[in-house]
Amino acid sequence: MENESQRGSPTRGDRQRERTRRKLLDAGRTLIAERGVAGLRIQEITERADVALGSFYNHFTTKEALVEAVISESLTDLAAATMTSVRHVVDPAEVVASSCLRIIRLAFDDPDFARLVVNLGHADSLFGTAMHPYARIAVERGLATGRFAVVDIEVTLTAIIGGAFGLIRGILDGRHGRGAEEAFTQHVLTSLGLTPTDAAAVSGSVAATIGR
Incomplete structure (x- = not known):
């Protein structure tokens, strides 16, 4: 009879x-x-977790490794929650717009967490790893319906995710103010094939729905 490990x-x-x-x-x-x-x-940490001090090192080499794991998990949860909030939306452009607005607004709504994210080692890689699967689903949905048109989906996703990370950092540094999230969203939608007029209409409508 097989044991659990063998199975x-x-x-x-x-x-x-x-x-x-x-x-x-x-x-x-x-x-x-x-x-x-x-x-x-x-x-x-170990006292709050109610585990032995030595147990920490069975899972993380340093405090910084645990912090990275916490932030990575938090970002993944944020991306998943953002997609869940628009699961009933029919228009793929509205899904992308809502996701862009919510992610960028992290810099305004929770600057302490956003600053912690951008200041971590390998921050851009952690951000990209968390966002990529959900961003790809949203863009593929638009490509399948003909709403979007891109030359290379991976290049497009790299540009969008990298741009979002850079804009969050720019907001935290004081180089951009309120309204930057809508400008970025319009830019993303045009890069996916929408006309500037359509991109502005979708971005404005979604922003009004989720609150400015």
């Missing part, structure tokens, strides 16, 4: 390790929200 299913030990990792991530996320990264201590 490829998670063993009891695997499940315990995953529970411990989940506790550490949740504790880290809570402490970062409460006091930021600067004063974060590994012992505090």
Whole structure:
């Protein structure tokens, strides 16, 4: 008779390790929200997670590694939630517009978190990895319906995601103010094949719906 390991299913030990990792991530996320990264201590994290101090190093090599994991997970959750919020929207252009507006507004609505994201090591890579799967789904939907037209989807996605990251950093640095998110959204929609007039109409309509 095959055991769990032979079948490829998670063993009891695997499940315990995953529970411990989940506790550490949740504790880290809570402490970062409460006091930021600067004063974060590994012992505090393990105490909040109610696990042994040594357990931390079974999952993360450093405090910074845990912070990266927390931020990466938070960004993925944000991207997933953004797509979920528009799952019933028919027009792919409106889906993209809503996603762009919500992601860029992170710099205005939660600047502390946005600043933490852009200041991490490999920040652009973490941001891209979190956003790419959801952005690709949205763009592919528009290509399938004929709403969008692009030469190369991967080049387009790289430009859009990289532009979003750069704009968030620019907003935090004070180089752009309110309205930048709508200008960016219109730019994205035109890069996907909409006319400037159509892009402005879609962006304005979605912005009014989700609130300026």
